[in-house]
Amino acid sequence: MNAVAARRTATGYHPGDGNGFPAGLRPENPGTAQEPEDGLPADRRGTVPMGERRGPPDEKPGEPPEPPPVVTFSPSACLPPLTEHELEVLAEVGRQWAQAHRARVPREGGLPLDPELGRQRVTPQPSRFSRFAPVEMFRAEAPDELVATAREPPAPPRLRTQSRIRRVLLGPPLGSAAVVQERMRKLVGLPVLSSDLLSSVAYGPEAMLNVLVLAGSAALGLSLPIAAAIVVLMVTVGVSYRQTVRAYPHGAGSYIVASDNLGHRLGLAAAAGLMMDYILTVSVSVAAGVDAISSALPGLAPFAVPMGIVVIAVLLGGNLRGVRSAGRAFAAPTYAFVLGIALLLGFGAVQAARRGFAPVPAPKVAVTQALGVMLVLRAFASGATSMTGIEAVSNAVPVFKPPEWRNARTTLTWMISLLVVMFAGLMVLIHLQGVVPRPNQTVLSQLGRRTLPAGPLYAYLQATTALILLLAANTAFQDFPRLLFFMARDGFAPRPFLRMGDRLVFSNGILTLSVAATVLFIAFHGRTHSLIPLYAVGVFLAFTLSQAGMVRHWTRVRGPHWRKSLVINALGAVLSAVVLVTAAIAKFAEGAWVVVAAVPLLILLAVLIRRHYDAVGAATAARAVPEGAERPQELRHLSVVPVARLDLPSLHALAYAASLGQPVLAVHVSPDDEEDERFRQQWESWGDHVRLEIIVSPYRAVVPVLTGYLEALHLVRPDITLTVVLPEIVVSRWWERVLHGQLPPRLRRALRDLPGVVVTSVPLHVP
Amino acid sequence: MNAVAARRTATGYHPGDGNGFPAGLRPENPGTAQEPEDGLPADRRGTVPMGERRGPPDEKPGEPPEPPPVVTFSPSACLPPLTEHELEVLAEVGRQWAQAHRARVPREGGLPLDPELGRQRVTPQPSRFSRFAPVEMFRAEAPDELVATAREPPAPPRLRTQSRIRRVLLGPPLGSAAVVQERMRKLVGLPVLSSDLLSSVAYGPEAMLNVLVLAGSAALGLSLPIAAAIVVLMVTVGVSYRQTVRAYPHGAGSYIVASDNLGHRLGLAAAAGLMMDYILTVSVSVAAGVDAISSALPGLAPFAVPMGIVVIAVLLGGNLRGVRSAGRAFAAPTYAFVLGIALLLGFGAVQAARRGFAPVPAPKVAVTQALGVMLVLRAFASGATSMTGIEAVSNAVPVFKPPEWRNARTTLTWMISLLVVMFAGLMVLIHLQGVVPRPNQTVLSQLGRRTLPAGPLYAYLQATTALILLLAANTAFQDFPRLLFFMARDGFAPRPFLRMGDRLVFSNGILTLSVAATVLFIAFHGRTHSLIPLYAVGVFLAFTLSQAGMVRHWTRVRGPHWRKSLVINALGAVLSAVVLVTAAIAKFAEGAWVVVAAVPLLILLAVLIRRHYDAVGAATAARAVPEGAERPQELRHLSVVPVARLDLPSLHALAYAASLGQPVLAVHVSPDDEEDERFRQQWESWGDHVRLEIIVSPYRAVVPVLTGYLEALHLVRPDITLTVVLPEIVVSRWWERVLHGQLPPRLRRALRDLPGVVVTSVPLHVP
Missing domain, CATH: 1.20.1740.10 (Amino acid/polyamine transporter I)
Structure with a gap:
């Protein structure tokens, strides 16, 4: 009952506004429609597709019942506003961030390009990998703001027919x-x-x-x-x-x-x-x-x-x-x-x-x-x-x-x-x-x-x-x-x-x-x-x-x-x-x-x-007592590069990891001692620039051995963020994926479950 | 015919060595079994599961026919050796690497932990996310070398039944x-x-x-x-x-x-x-x-x-x-x-x-x-x-x-x-x-x-x-x-x-x-x-x-x-x-x-x-003329963090990106102007530590807009490696994924195809 009391006025419900009607009811006072009239927290109302959060349960039992306000069917319903309390928490988190971060990277002028695509605007030919026509798609409106202008981004060739059928059946997209x-x-x-x-x-x-x-x-x-x-x-x-x-x-x-x-x-x-x-x-x-x-x-x-x-x-x-x-x-x-x-x-x-x-x-x-x-x-x-x-x-x-x-x-x-x-x-x-x-x-x-x-x-x-x-x-x-x-x-x-x-x-x-x-x-x-x-x-x-x-x-x-x-x-x-x-x-x-x-x-x-x-909301709410991970100055890094063979994708991944300026450890899983020796020889030919650890896996398992090793590293030093830099080949046709095994996706799936591990995919596109 | 001439002696074939026989034939001289007797390049023979390469076609027509050697069914067949030529290329690549890299990160002593798990060996309790029993799984053999000792890593609870059935039906794993x-x-x-x-x-x-x-x-x-x-x-x-x-x-x-x-x-x-x-x-x-x-x-x-x-x-x-x-x-x-x-x-x-x-x-x-x-x-x-x-x-x-x-x-x-x-x-x-x-x-x-x-x-x-x-x-x-x-x-x-x-x-x-x-x-x-x-x-x-x-x-x-x-x-x-x-x-x-x-x-x-x-092999072979990506000193970085809402996963991702010490740009896709304003307010509450770019997407598309924007950035400055730092929520049960939408996987799939884009997933585990 209490949980409902807090939620009650945050929800207006009118499922049936008629037959064949426009899908939205815009109320008389659109400004307040997003906020319940009684100012209760709206923490129950939203979803965030990409890393979501919910505010802590904010119960106010015994609230006098009020007629609920109209709530629009807003396209931004999945990105609801934060409560006052949450904004305060955020400000506190930000203060702690500031000291360290400003010292390291200047906020302004530090970017190597203009994110508004303004001065440097070019109209280059879309590349072979172009899924979407670039640049022309955006219009700079205000400072720090772009508007996607194309009604619909042009689909890549392999999706074009599908996209065209969709448009014929459903019509062009409609603006919010x-x-x-x-x-x-x-x-x-x-x-x-x-x-x-x-x-x-x-x-x-x-x-x-x-x-x-x-x-x-x-x-x-x-x-x-x-x-x-x-x-x-x-x-x-x-x-x-x-x-x-x-x-x-x-x-x-x-x-x-x-x-x-x-x-x-x-x-x-x-x-x-x-x-x-x-x-x-x-x-x-x-x-x-x-x-x-x-x-x-x-x-x-x-x-x-x-x-x-x-x-x-x-x-x-x-x-x-x-x-x-x-x-x-x-x-x-x-x-x-x-x-x-x-x-x-x-x-x-x-x-x-x-x-x-x-x-x-x-x-x-x-x-x-x-x-x-x-x-x-x-x-x-x-x-x-x-x-x-x-x-x-x-x-x-x-x-x-x-x-x-x-x-x-x-x-x-x-x-x-x-x-x-x-x-x-x-x-x-x-x-x-x-x-x-x-x-x-x-x-x-x-x-x-x-x-x-x-x-x-x-x-x-x-x-x-x-x-x-x-x-x-x-x-x-x-x-x-x-x-x-x-x-x-x-x-x-x-x-x-x-x-x-x-x-x-x-x-x-x-x-x-x-x-x-x-x-x-x-x-x-x-x-x-x-x-x-x-x-x-x-x-x-x-x-x-x-x-x-x-x-x-x-x-x-x-x-x-x-x-x-x-x-x-x-x-x-x-x-x-x-x-x-x-x-x-x-x-x-x-x-x-x-x-x-x-x-x-x-x-x-x-x-x-x-x-x-509710559990996810509690776990993902910004916290006033930072645990380290929100503050860049408290992060310690180790990049781990799994290398199967010293080829171009692996060299790219090693160079990428090294260029970040953090310590790098290369790991090779070898099915037997002979291969172990062969790989060591390659590594030394290359110059042995990075610390290499070879794990012999006599049962030929790769994914469990790598995940087990990473978990062991994490348990030894839980304060270090392990970044696994995965070299990956990206082929252009889906059926070609069969020809390249399922190791990288399997590894990525297994690594998702490990605490303290960040996964970076360094792709190499092949024709 | 020529392609075959080069390959000829590299392959021994005896598919039928009997009925119910052990799956391998170890030749009399195991040392040379991996190398063809005539020393021809073995570049046709191997596969590398994770980022593969093939040597350039190395034709030697008119080679006198020799009886082909026996080739074992080796477990390391998927990791074949490199040719002399390839080793030379590798050495050349390595020399160019060395100058820059050594100057930035010392090869030895730079690691924050002992990769051999030796001195710091602990036997901690496996965490809730443990898929595999850690640490005990490895035995240090030689310097730089660990051996996975467990016959089989213990499976996580959700896979335990499946794993047990598999073992009963198929028996324990066999060593190489x-x-x-x-x-x-x-x-x-x-x-x-x-x-x-x-x-x-x-x-x-x-x-x-x-x-x-x-x-x-x-x-x-x-x-x-x-x-x-x-x-x-x-x-x-x-x-x-x-x-x-x-x-x-x-x-x-x-x-x-x-x-x-x-x-x-x-x-x-x-x-x-x-x-x-x-x-x-x-x-x-x-x-x-x-x-x-x-x-x-x-x-x-x-x-x-x-x-x-x-x-x-x-x-x-x-x-x-x-x-x-x-x-x-x-x-x-x-x-x-x-x-x-x-x-x-x-x-x-x-x-x-x-x-x-x-x-x-x-x-x-x-x-x-x-x-x-x-x-x-x-x-x-x-x-x-x-x-x-x-x-x-x-x-x-x-x-x-x-x-x-x-x-x-x-x-x-x-x-x-x-x-x-x-x-x-x-x-x-x-x-x-x-x-x-x-x-x-x-x-x-x-x-x-x-x-x-x-x-x-x-x-x-x-x-x-x-x-x-x-x-x-x-x-x-x-x-x-x-x-x-x-x-x-x-x-x-x-x-x-x-x-x-x-x-x-x-x-x-x-x-x-x-x-x-x-x-x-x-x-x-x-x-x-x-x-x-x-x-x-x-x-x-x-x-x-x-x-x-x-x-x-x-x-x-x-x-x-x-x-x-x-x-x-x-x-x-x-x-x-x-x-x-x-x-x-x-x-x-x-x-x-x-x-x-x-x-x-x-x-x-x-x-x-x-x-x-062959095409993939040519595209992934280590090259003697480096194009930049193999040399860490030539990489320029920009981290792009898509932020939907300022919650814990996003703050983690921002902190991670900032802690790498490279320029950071945050991007927010807003479905309408109201939400745009709301987000800007959150951002300022937090402290506006990172350059923010808001893209208004009036047709509510998120994935095409983000990929389009990244492609535009790449076309403006193709020399910059764009690292997309994706905040991701990891739930513990598969069906819970339905409750969180498919945006991060869809985004990851779309970003795979973009040139010059590296994708980093920063996970946040929720109960």
Whole structure:
């Protein structure tokens, strides 16, 4: 709990800022966005790719809870600022450095060239080894500062094709300045944020009927009461989220609300639930979209799995490219889908009115399972997948035009109203038309075929259904990487998830989601009804924790109307928890066990990752009590040059080592006494300029003998830094490496683990 | 041709010194064994694992041909001596070095510790990072010399299990001194060297009948005339090899005889043929051995492929372990097999005598192919596989007791006599007993069942057949790695094949053979008759080139009786060539095309490898005209420290760079201007001790920007050696690396290709 208290305000979380939106939210006050409002240390937030550090845990328990600030998706998130304390430590380290260093090398004027490439600027021909066009790539801006100007450095020939394919697929790189924000008005926000929610009615009702039908035709009569219960649930959870929007006007995903109020373990539980949710959103939406298409074109049914994989690949490519400035365009399909459902309900109502609202008798279905409480609960849990995506608005409050929270809340109300109307209307229409689930045709498609008067209208319904399901899957591609970004910022996920690719998207998160969703999709043969049992658990886990977090929030904050809000959120939490437990138990054997098992594992993994980062942070923090290695005057050197043969690479390495002006020791490992003598003779021919130590290795091992010798030297004089100067041949083609053995890389790998050993590679390039 | 002339006497080749023999032949005069008798430069012979070089081509055309000396399989083959010329160059380089270097660092007394670990010897506790128990591992022998004493350095905990499994399977490491030679008398040499040859009668006759039977029962009558032709071939080639043994008393494999006399391309052709031969010896012998077993125990027939793979795996393991001191034990199975065949022939003769030598009529076989010349030729070529292995003695002359060549020649005569008796006897017996090939039972097994009076005798026959086939396969495991050793010594194969593992065997060659043989075995479903068409081509290619080389040899050397020898070798060459062409044409479509295609490809590959080594050798040879990099006084330095964040690893790297006393430049790559400012502030807090250059990279690329910048610096001042001092975090478990990104390894890989850049890794170990 304490660890979380310190971290709480350092993290703002809004994983879902819409569908196809620009990948960054720039807050109103960019200057303070990088610093939490309460000035708490930001030591939990960053990563440094090349030699990282974390500040010491800086706990301040009992801090009064504050609404968390917005945090941008900044490209420099991996290089977070230092705290005041850390800057002080640094200054102390620097003072001790200064005395010695200034005495030896003058800071100014000591460089043999102009690092700004200014006066000496030349435009030489790039060499054979040129990987990148030099010089022209940089523009001097200010003193001490260069700007890389090329959009993309020209690749070396062997990478050129690869690079070109990449550019064609993904487009040119985008500058960091392209992180901008669009603000939406309600009529735009509504469709953009609701595709995930509204698309759920394409599979939710069917999922419920699929369970009921097991108990035969008679059980189908229960569909309407269950639907009514789900509508109550929708309204309750919706109203509950209205409270969240008001309390967290800067956006409040389940992860941040639960972490803030319930501690980091429950926050991670919510995050794990959300991760499963996003993965399943992709799998289920793609599966349902493919169903919609193959219901209209039955010939495509056998290709469901490959079609789904292609769809996920397209989503992957599009999101790696960054689906930018398409936000508004995404509004159309949602409205088109709503229109399609409206037409269906309208024509259905007219037909039913003509019959005097007498239901068409459903075809007889054989009973395969007895009707019991468990079956009803399963049907309820399956039907509740119709409300997945309801949390989208609460995550994305800041993308609305001001007053943000009020606009967001209004939009949420509209969304829930639409959802309730569509869901309830469809359930009634299904009942009136006597539709039962069939293997090769979705319920929605059956309704369309029976109800809509013309083929084109039916085709329109199926097409918009497929389209909105695709958009829903795309939402997960936006939200999942951002969730991982926030987790990585808190140290609960690997730091590579912080990295923005050259298209300003979180490529690692996008790839992870694609792989996970594809694996699930293939494992369940792309069947929607097989995937549904996994779906509800993760979603309702996040719902429950988010609402429960709000309950705790109100008991602490006690703003206006807090009692009313508390009751509403408590009701939402209890109902969500009921669905969660129902889904976990009733559908355990059908697949829910996957999620039930995965959530604790993900929490454990996150905690272990955080523990590792904390340990590394403590070990790499700049220390006020220097241990010597930070102060150049306290370093003593010995260069060790392993020499196999007195050839050009070895001579280069020896010359390099000698030219540094530090003591040099050459080491030769000889497999037998004869070779020993031969080498000694070479050495003496050369002139015996450097102290040579020959180690006879009668078992012909080289790497263990050298590492053992270096470790022995280190143990004899631990205060000396041993620099191993390795002569290395660099060949120009990868396959030529096979011809030169693996000794240098093996040696380098073994030497990495030795304390007090620095490894220097002196390359010799051969044609 | 010239390139070969220079190399000729530097290579002794005797790939086949027996079955299960110690892996080295130490010559009578070990002192000179490393130097060719004629004092030619040995610059073609060596490899240096860590920074290699080759001397300049030192052609001496028109050198009178001398019998090549024996060359040992020395563990120091990868560290060959330098030529006189190279030593002179080295001395010149050293003289230029001396002036500058001595002035700066005193050679003696300059070291801060005793490199012999003598006076300061301590026995400290190994640290947490200890991969190897230190100090105790070494024993000071002479001045400037240590000997690694531990048989094996203790592995770190994470490798301990792996290391223990390895030791259990392969045994403890063997010292280089264990390379010893056993000398054999004729009665031991005969069985040891003949297992490959004599085992061929287990599949040769059947291979011939398998072809004839296609033309129906009538064609089987042709088996005796064809067998007679093969006997003539056997005798001719055998007598021809007797000439080779006399001319090359130090051992003469086909590769060396052909290279010596016909040029390196034909030598490589012989080597390629031999390589195919050895691979196929394993595949065919294992397949035939499995056939022998499953003929006796038909229940095992469906498991032929897995059984064969297990057998190859056992051979692999045994040979990696080094089947040592088992040489003499290998004599028994060969004699046992000869006894088995003798019993078979004896009982068969008695039975036939009782019938008045009237043949049992063979069962009718349907005609599937017309009897034509091509079919007869195919049968002949298939039957000729009975003489594979005939070259073993000529390869292994030096392992006999003196007078080596005479003992070897006598043994060869005995072997051929045995082969002829066994082969001819079996062919006659097959004819008399009316045996035809059947799918699930070998011909030998059928003969045994019909002829031998008791079950145990039949079981004995099958068991000894399987055993000798196993030994034959084992022969290839001895010879193949040695062939590659010699090719690698000549620069025609990758140098890792020179390396002797800690069990004194050429592990890389053994592994390569196992993989190739397994692939072939699986590709042909472990069926002997499918593999046979591939077999003859490689073998007879090597035979032909070896005999043709002898013809050329006699025209040049003209020793006693050279005319007679020339005629015999010419006859052998012509007959071998006939079989070669016959096999290549007649069995082309059945699989011989694999070999026909593989041989030129292998030659091309070998030539390309040699060309690469020559280029590398020229590029890495110590040069008499120094270019600066060999002379420490001409090196100018600039250390460049990429700093992402001012944490402990970066401070260590900065301190390390500064302590070397050379100019230091720190470089920071910033993704945007905000981060730029933040970093500048940190830098000033620290004290701005080192010149800092900030590069803003608006596209967030780090590696290309840094490499581009370094290349630009190099192009501005190519005379300066840029040392990139990389701060690196070293984690203790491999999976933790995922958590720290791949920036340092990616940067190191990119920097390898830059000219004038030395990379120094300053590690910081974290728990």
